[in-house]
Amino acid sequence: MNVIFVKWGTKYSSDDVNALYNNLIEYNSTYTYHCYTDDPTNLNKNINVIWIPSYPMLKKWWNKLRMFSNEFPVIGKCMFFDIDTDIIKDPFKILEEVDFNKLTILNTHWKSDPIYDRVTNYDVKIASGVITWTAGNHTEMWNNFIINRDYFLRKYKGIDRYIVHENYDYETFPDTYVQSWKYQKEIDYEPAIMTYEEVNFERKNIK
Amino acid sequence: MKRLTLKEKILNRCLKLIEEVYDESMYGENDIYRIKDFIHSVDNNHWKSKQWLVDEFYKLYNHTDGSFYIGGGWYGLLAYLIREKWENESLNITSGDIDPRCEEFGWKLFHSSDINFMTEDMVSRDLSEYSTIMSTSCEHIEPQILEKFIKSKSSNAWIVLQTNNYDELNEHINCYPDVMSFANWIEPLLSERIYFAGTLRLGDFDRFMVIGK
Secondary structure (H helix, E strand, O other): OEEEEEOOOOOOHHHHHHHHHHHHOOOOOOOOOEEEOOOOOOOOOOOOEEOOOOOOOOHHHHHHHHHHHHOOOOOOOOEEEOOOOOEEOOOOHHHHHHOOOEEEEOOOOOOOOHHOOOOOOOOEEEEEEEEEEOOOOOHHHHHHHHHOHHHOOOOOOOOOHHHHHHHOOOEOOHHHHHHEEOOOOOOOOOOOEEOOOOOOHHHHOOO | OOOOOHHHHHHHHHHHHHHHHHHHHHHOOOHHHHHHHHHHHHHHHHHHHHHHHHHHHHHHHHHOOOEEEEEEOOOOHHHHHHHHOOOOOOOEEEEEEOHHHHHHHHHHOOOOOEEEEEEEEOHHHHHHHHEEEEEEHHOOOOHHHHHHHHOOOOOOOOOEEEEEEEOOOOOOOOOOOOHHHHHHHHHOOOOOOEEEEEEOOOOOOOEEEEEOO
16 A cells, blocks of 8 residues: 655645654554655655656646656555645544545535535535545546646646546545544544645644 | 727627637536636737737847747737738748647637647647747746757747746746846857847736847
8 A cells, every 4th residue: 555645845844744654654554655745855764755757847736636647656556645634543444445446535525505516616525635546547637637737727726626527537435534624613423534625734733 | 880909809709709618618518717718818918918029029020921930829819919910921820739729719719810720739840940939828838848949949040938927826837036037048048149038017927028049
């Protein structure tokens, strides 16, 4: 099993990646942990570094889509975590239920406002904060993106919208897997992870 | 009745395209964002930036004929403004863009301007036959691709390039802080020298242009 983080630019630090890594190895230290990054300085030495290439150049979260490139140097089952994820309980237990032949992604079940269904804003009810798949599958998502990259970058704010509105198939994790820090202040279940959805994430302040 | 200005004529055609895309989104391909893209492509900032290029380059080029290649030409506004300035039919204009719908809509917007719209990567063709190659989309293009583009022109051909300092957008991957840093990057790649380097202030950001050989 490959566990993958993507760190581009300066919004998140190597300390943020190391903190998430330290949380995750409490639940499984036998998996291979990778960080796909343009700057591996100060990353924990047990995290395998995969360099983000300078071409084609992508900013921010769009580098997550490159994990679906044929050239992404990982083999086998993969689980991706956004760096702004807090681990509440064993996040790997869910893998017993996951079909790795499919792309599985978070269901943002807390989004109930009908505005999310409007065609013109391209919003979606999924989030790519956690993704599971098998490396080498779903490469059409990258291949089609890169043919007309600039248009997709203008059209969609992020890869979630690209995945849904370009009609790629996906499954979702059970609703009880995740809690939204931004939208779910109180819940009646015990989630495995907390997602921050681009809130100004300051790991130290939240803890 | 008052005759439409050139700009009004193009904006009217743009309205018809918007209607077409809306209708298509109801019954065919849902690409309603294309409407916003059309509007951006003919907004005041784009119009001013491209007219600035045409006016400055016209003074330097000093010929009525030749062949111009536009890389990343979008829906063709630059090609159109060039045609308005160089009315001589012996000036050939090719506008290439990797987005296939740019060719389709470019023909519809500027069908009477004798522009050759192509769907292609700007470094995929032999550019040595052109008397001028240009791109106003440099902020969208990686430096290594831009370098290849510049180096592919013949030694006596003109190069006209624009970028900006509007770094906030995800698709803007090659911005510069000022025109001098843009010019300094281009100069070593030229066979002659830079003939023009200037800045157009557009409110929230600046557009930079370098013309050389």
